[in-house]
Amino acid sequence: MTSIPPTRTTTRGGTPAATPGAPGVRALIWFVVRQHRTTAWIALALFLALAGSLVWLHGAMGDFIDTHQLLAACDDVECAGPSGKVADFRSSYGDYLHYTGLLLEFLPALLAAFVAGPMVARELESGTYKVAWSQSVSPMRWFAAKLALPAVVVLAGVSVLAALYTWCWRVVGDREGGDVLLPGQPWHQSFNALGPAPVVLALAGVAIGALVGLLLKRTLRAMIVALLATGAVAAVTGALRQYLVTPVTTMSADMPGLLGNRTWWFERGMVGPSGGHIVEPDCGVGVSPAQCLVDRGASGWYVDSHPYTHLWPMQWVQAGGVTVLAVLLAAGALWWMRRTHS
Structure with a gap:
């Protein structure tokens, strides 16, 4: 078992001496x-x-x-x-x-x-x-x-x-x-x-x-x-x-992509009739993004992102x-x- 070395002080002659405590x-x-x-x-x-x-x-x-x-x-x-x-x-x-x-x-x-x-x-x-x-x-x-x-x-x-x-x-x-x-x-x-x-x-x-x-x-x-x-x-x-930092929200009439430019695109969706966000709406099979906007009564697309500067x-x-x-x-x-x- 390893013991702890005692604290040492120095005497008047410079010789180290063990002290209790x-x-x-x-x-x-x-x-x-x-x-x-x-x-x-x-x-x-x-x-x-x-x-x-x-x-x-x-x-x-x-x-x-x-x-x-x-x-x-x-x-x-x-x-x-x-x-x-x-x-x-x-x-x-x-x-x-x-x-x-x-x-x-x-x-x-x-x-x-x-x-x-x-x-x-x-x-x-x-x-x-x-x-x-x-x-x-x-x-x-x-x-x-x-x-x-x-x-x-x-x-x-x-x-x-x-x-x-x-x-x-x-x-x-x-x-x-x-x-x-x-x-x-x-x-x-x-x-x-x-x-x-x-x-x-x-x-x-x-x-x-x-x-x-x-x-x-x-x-x-x-x-x-x-x-x-x-x-x-x-x-x-x-x-x-x-x-952690306020994201950048970008609006567009067309469905935005999520690649490139060293930007972290973390949320995409539509702006609903009341102004609320519809995250990644389920448009159905074969429905184009433009038709999906009409079906939902949405005014456009949005994407939230953090650029590299963040x-x-x-x-x-x-x-x-x-x-x-x-x-x-x-x-x-x-x-x-x-x-x-x-």
């Missing part, structure tokens, strides 16, 4: 690091490998696109690149970018499961927390160290990965035709892998994991619940995303809301710890 914050953090040092080394190796590969990917994608002038051959519907180079780009670089984005999107749930299970619930389930508590460490300081260390690591590490991924994604996503060149990578589908979104969701995952592990005290059960809870937070933010305002609005949620969850975990173990 509770270990300091640095000693507690070092204790937590030593407990999970194998996981920490693995995580560091994966972080360096992923960060390095993203730096390489940025240069490789940009060179390939510019050399073969891929975006010049893309319109609002398809890319007619030279001699299969579009397919080569998608298979060589697009898939890698796509799966890296998925990793960033799933990372908050994985972090929540790790904090809930191995970091908190396993110690409470096995009783090893008593080692720390028996060495003049208060339960609150022990739990604060358990919560603070992954929060700091996540804030630093995920911020770097999210910045590098966004840097790579913008090679394609910032350009006209990029959403067609990589059809699975438009900004609204990659939202939770871009900018601050994965960072704040990862912090929320840490807070969820700490609270769930503290409440359930069973490793496997806590990991499963933390995974599901973090997934639920991501699902709710996705469902609310279209309301990406970053929506990112920061979501980041603010999720940050508040993370703070509330962390405060709830600390309150519960104080209430049950003070």
Whole structure:
């Protein structure tokens, strides 16, 4: 069993000397690091490998696109690149970018499961927390160290990965035709892998994991619940995303399309006789859009959308809301710890 090193002071002669009392914050953090040092080394190796590969990917994608002038051959519907180079780009670089984005999107749930299970619930389930508590460490300081260390690591590490991924994604996503060149990578589908979104969701995952592990005290059960809870937070933010910024409503006499121009077209329908919106009306088989307007007594079509310029305002609005949620969850975990173990 690992013991916590005592807090040390310095004598007049400069010689360090142990002092009685509770270990300091640095000693507690070092204790937590030593407990999970194998996981920490693995995580560091994966972080360096992923960060390095993203730096390489940025240069490789940009060179390939510019050399073969891929975006010049893309319109609002398809890319007619030279001699299969579009397919080569998608298979060589697009898939890698796509799966890296998925990793960033799933990372908050994985972090929540790790904090809930191995970091908190396993110690409470096995009783090893008593080692720390028996060495003049208060339960609150022990739990604060358990919560603070992954929060700091996540804030630093995920911020770097999210910045590098966004840097790579913008090679394609910032350009006209990029959403067609990589059809699975438009900004609204990659939202939770871009900018601050994965960072704040990862912090929320840490807070969820700490609270769930503290409440359930069973490793496997806590990991499963933390995974599901973090997934639920991501699902709710996705469902609310279209309301984060006021959408642009476009009216037209003809039925509008929903493709191209890096715009997120999320709702289409008719303007009814009373001015209300009829979302995607069922016109029946073989009925033209013009006839459908007449049958419904509608005055025209509308489409609600978010242009590409809404990406970053929506990112920061979501980041603010999720940050508040993370703070509330962390405060709830600390309150519960104080209430049950003070």
